[in-house]
Amino acid sequence: MSTTGAHVPDDGAGGRTGSGWWWWPRRRSLAFDATLAAVSALECAFEGATFAQKTGIATTLGAFVGLMVGTVLLLRRRWPVAVVLVGIAVSPAQMGFLLSLVGLYTLAASEVPRRITVALASMNGFGTMLVAFLTFEDGMRDSGGTSMALPLTLIVSALMAFGLTAPPVLLGLYARARRRLVESLRERADGLERELELLAEKAQERAERARADERTRIAREMHDVVAHRVSLMVVHAAALKAVALKDPQKASASAELLGDMGRQALTELRQMLGVLRTASETGAAGAPLPAAAAAAVVTSVVAAVGAEEDDGPCLAQLAELVEESVAAGMGVVLAVEGESRPCGPRIEATVYRVVQEALTNVHKHAAGAKARVLLAYREAEVAVLITNGPSDGSAPTRLPSGGHGLLGMRERVSSHGGGFAAGPTPEGGFRVSAMIPLQAAIT
Structure with a gap:
């Protein structure tokens, strides 16, 4: 290293050497x-x-x-x-x-x-x-x-030399150490700033993923909540048209049941839209949120949807669900194995939605087919099996299908660590089965 050409920091009159007037920075x-x-x-x-x-x-x-x-x-x-x-x-x-x-x-x-x-x-x-x-x-x-005596002259000369040499050297060493400390603190501050920027970017990415997951989850909720009610309403409307002239009393009962189903569908739809409205009011409409605000919005959506699940349907309401399908003209039998016991609100809501979507698919794709719902309480899990036979040749109900029903059921069950299977049976029908471990109910 060349000593005569070393770059020197400023002594307080300016900044460090660098670009400027020759070797002066300013x-x-x-x-x-x-x-x-x-x-x-x-x-x-x-x-x-x-x-x-x-x-x-x-x-x-x-x-x-x-x-x-x-x-x-x-x-x-x-x-x-x-x-x-x-x-x-x-x-x-x-x-x-x-x-x-x-x-x-x-x-x-x-x-x-x-x-x-x-x-x-x-x-x-x-x-x-x-x-x-x-x-x-x-x-x-x-x-x-x-x-003067030689020792005294030497002492006085040494003190003078020390007084003219040591102070500027010590002051320069102090300035050097202080400059290095400031540089190290500046580098650390820059490093922390870069880390904070990376953390903010990661938080933003997590918030985006969480929002996407919640949009999918809410779409699945709306599909499960509304599709079943609307499907039964369409089935009852078709039946009402067939018996309106032949049996006015039965037509009146069907119309009353149709109105009840419509009101139930609207109530459940209002609850789900309330969740979406709460999330939209949390942040600025249409404005990009910072990472912290986005995380708060997602947290509020998760909490609201989680509250809906906690207050949602339970296994005790499966009998009512089956009765609705029976009232719509489907032959459905509900069987329960094992001793009935609480399984946790979210697990019970998931099993209920699986049965609800399976019966809705029977209405859509197997008009006139008979179905069987088997609910089994086991030691470490709860399982459900829905099977239906082939259609009896009745005219199919013209109900729209988005193809997301089975996917939504699988996602629901998988979120609890359970297993899901669906497919045709050798008799020409269809079967849907789900198993959820009861450990998932422990929070």
């Missing part, structure tokens, strides 16, 4: 160094002229040399070692006081290795002590006085 750094160099040049010129008078050299030459020596201080940021060496070289001529002080400070504050700083500071201190010792001795001889 104009004020150049102005500061130029001022120091001008003062040093005047000082060295005066001291050079004085030294020239003592040695018999031309005063003008001594002043010119001093002027050139003082202007070397302009190079302190670029070549601090050279400035200190010049100060040591001219110390026997008793010039360069400011040059030595500023040069030592700049050297200690620079990125020059410390061993070089210590070596040059020691050389400067030794030279200063030697010059002071000789000056004291010469002064006493010229004045005709008694020369």
Whole structure:
């Protein structure tokens, strides 16, 4: 590493060296160094002229040399070692006081290795002590006085050299350590800022995924809640049309049942739309949310939907669900195996929705077919099996189908760690089975 060309930080007048006016980062750094160099040049010129008078050299030459020596201080940021060496070289001529002080400070504050700083500071201190010792001795001889004792002269010279060398070196080392501390803190702050940005991006991504999952979940809820009721309403409407003229009393009962189903469907639809309305009121309509706000919206949706599940249908209502299908003209039998017991509101709601969607599919795709619902309470799980035979040849009910029913049932069961299977039977019917472990009910 080159020591004479080391980059030097500013001493408080400006920033670190870099792009700018040559090796000055800013104009004020150049102005500061130029001022120091001008003062040093005047000082060295005066001291050079004085030294020239003592040695018999031309005063003008001594002043010119001093002027050139003082202007070397302009190079302190670029070549601090050279400035200190010049100060040591001219110390026997008793010039360069400011040059030595500023040069030592700049050297200690620079990125020059410390061993070089210590070596040059020691050389400067030794030279200063030697010059002071000789000056004291010469002064006493010229004045005709008694020369001081040698130990006392050495002590006074050493203290003077220490006082002129140690303070600028220690101050420069302090400035160097402080600058490094500030740089490390700045780097740490930049690193933390980058980490925070990454965390914010990840939080935004998680919020987006959570919103997508909740949209899918709410769509599945609306499908399960509304599709069954509407399917039964369509079936009853078709039956009402067939018996309206032949049996007015039966038609009246069917119309009343149709109205009840419509009201139930509207009630459940209002509950689900209330969840969506709560989520939309939490954030600004149509405005992108920050990560924290998006997470809050998703949390509110999850809590609202979870509350709907907790207050949703239970296994005790399966008999009513089966009676609705029976009233619509389907032959459905409900069988229960094992001792009935609570399984947790969410598991019971999931089993209920599976049975509801399976019976809805029978209405859609197997008009006139008989169905059987088997609910089994086991030691560590609850299972349900829905089977239906082939259609009896009745005209199929024209109900729209989006193809999401089986997928929604599988997602519901899988979310509890259970198993789901569906497929045709050898007799030409269809079967749907689901098993959910009761451990999923523990929260």
